Amino acid sequence: MIGHETAPTRAFVIHPEFKGEEARHAPLYALAEAVSLAHALPGLDVVGEQLVRIATPQPKTLFGSGKVEELKATLAAAEAELVLIDGPVSPKQQRNLEKAWDVKILDRTGLILEIFSDRARTREGVLQVELAALGYQRTRLVRAWTHLERQRGGLGFVGGPGETQIEADRRAIDDQMVRLRRQLEKVVKTRELHRASRAKVPFPIVALVGYTNAGKSTLFNRLTGADVLAKDMLFATLDPTMRRVKLETGAEVILSDTVGFISDLPTQLVAAFRATLEEVLEADLVLHVRDISHPETREQKADVEDILTDLGLSEDVPVLEVWNKIDLLPQEEEARLLTAADRDPKILPISAITGAGLDAMLTEVTRALDAERRRETVVLPYSDGKRRAWAFKEGIVQAERQTEDGVELDLLWTARQAERFWAL
Numbered sequence: 001m002i003g004h005e006t007a008p009t010r011a012f013v014i015h016p017e018f019k020g021e022e023a024r025h026a027p028l029y030a031l032a033e034a035v036s037l038a039h040a041l042p043g044l045d046v047v048g049e050q051l052v053r054i055a056t057p058q059p060k061t062l063f064g065s066g067k068v069e070e071l072k073a074t075l076a077a078a079e080a081e082l083v084l085i086d087g088p089v090s091p092k093q094q095r096n097l098e099k100a101w102d103v104k105i106l107d108r109t110g111l112i113l114e115i116f117s118d119r120a121r122t123r124e125g126v127l128q129v130e131l132a133a134l135g136y137q138r139t140r141l142v143r144a145w146t147h148l149e150r151q152r153g154g155l156g157f158v159g160g161p162g163e164t165q166i167e168a169d170r171r172a173i174d175d176q177m178v179r180l181r182r183q184l185e186k187v188v189k190t191r192e193l194h195r196a197s198r199a200k201v202p203f204p205i206v207a208l209v210g211y212t213n214a215g216k217s218t219l220f221n222r223l224t225g226a227d228v229l230a231k232d233m234l235f236a237t238l239d240p241t242m243r244r245v246k247l248e249t250g251a252e253v254i255l256s257d258t259v260g261f262i263s264d265l266p267t268q269l270v271a272a273f274r275a276t277l278e279e280v281l282e283a284d285l286v287l288h289v290r291d292i293s294h295p296e297t298r299e300q301k302a303d304v305e306d307i308l309t310d311l312g313l314s315e316d317v318p319v320l321e322v323w324n325k326i327d328l329l330p331q332e333e334e335a336r337l338l339t340a341a342d343r344d345p346k347i348l349p350i351s352a353i354t355g356a357g358l359d360a361m362l363t364e365v366t367r368a369l370d371a372e373r374r375r376e377t378v379v380l381p382y383s384d385g386k387r388r389a390w391a392f393k394e395g396i397v398q399a400e401r402q403t404e405d406g407v408e409l410d411l412l413w414t415a416r417q418a419e420r421f422w423a424l
């Protein structure tokens, strides 16, 4: 069926719309996003897309028999080799549909896993994706997808080493997962050591989070002069990056850019990436970057907030909303949003491309970090020169007194600084 190894795989995208189900995203936008996801995987050529309504999901074939026939003709006409079904597909449904249509099938989770495995560059990223893919395989025993695998020469976790893997019993997968988890723990531990040494660096951490393609990396590059891949492509960024930025007050912060979120992010991925995402939870300030020009910007915001809640972002960490891409708005719309943003100091309208609003944003970031600070007096034994030196370096000491018990310091600091101080 498949001719040249180097030719792109002809992919057809289907978004199933379940009748009576309250979906957060409008079906047409969901389909558009699924197509973007398909474009995000190298080696795919999207030859068609369709919204398919499903009144009652069929256990064997997902779609009703009439629909299966109708789609068979559509897919044949499009000469599709791969069908991406933007939703969950059971292994049985997958098998039956592959047979009926003579194509390979990938569901939403499988597709996102493939994209992540294509992006993973660091050892930690590779292990995390591999673990997530195995977790997915374990419940589904995904079929080999050798064509694309060979063509991309990539990591090809999904589908793994071939048909035999499908028959491999769960225990083998479990063993492998245990091994991976152990390796991952080691890598994470090394990183935690780095993190601990970074904690000694006396700068607050500001984390950029947001829906995929919101413009986090563009903003990050603009503020830090870094060169993180920023592209009109979903999940351009996978591995987290951190850089120092000097604010106009002279204060310095560490800015972090990380993987974007998406609706229905596979739970296996959230679990596997927990260690990476936990860096976000340790930030002194979170900037939620939104593509305010996107028609579903509200729904995307809700998705991001759901994921942050799932991760366990503490109420104590202040979150500011960065309304990005204002340059794309029609003028009256822009004026309306700017007025709304004016009334709320937690909303910062910007364009990471034109630079509009960036100065005001940084001023607000400085202010938010300052507002976080509280006064506290601590007594350190005279032997504790380390903490005293750190506090001075950090610039949080308001006054110092010598007492019988040691050095008494009046500090003005954030909760995170306090945590780092006591962890020294």
Ligand SMILES: Nc1nc2c(ncn2[C@@H]2O[C@H](COP(=O)(O)OP(=O)(O)OP(=O)(O)O)[C@@H](O)[C@H]2O)c(=O)[nH]1
Binding pocket: 210, 211, 212, 213, 214, 215, 216, 217, 218, 219, 229, 230, 231, 232, 233, 234, 235, 236, 237, 238, 258, 259, 260, 261, 324, 325, 326, 327, 328, 350, 351, 352, 353, 354
């Ligand atoms: N017009 C306009 N485009 C922007 C702006 N900011 C980012 N973009 C574009 O939006 C696309 C996505 O930008 P990225 O910075 O890669 O987005 P991201 O949030 O890092 O995405 P992921 O890494 O996939 O999560 C790119 O094509 C950018 O050029 C903006 O302010 N205005």
Ligand SMILES: [Mg+2]
Binding pocket: 216, 217, 218, 229, 230, 236, 237, 258, 260
């Ligand atoms: Mg990015």
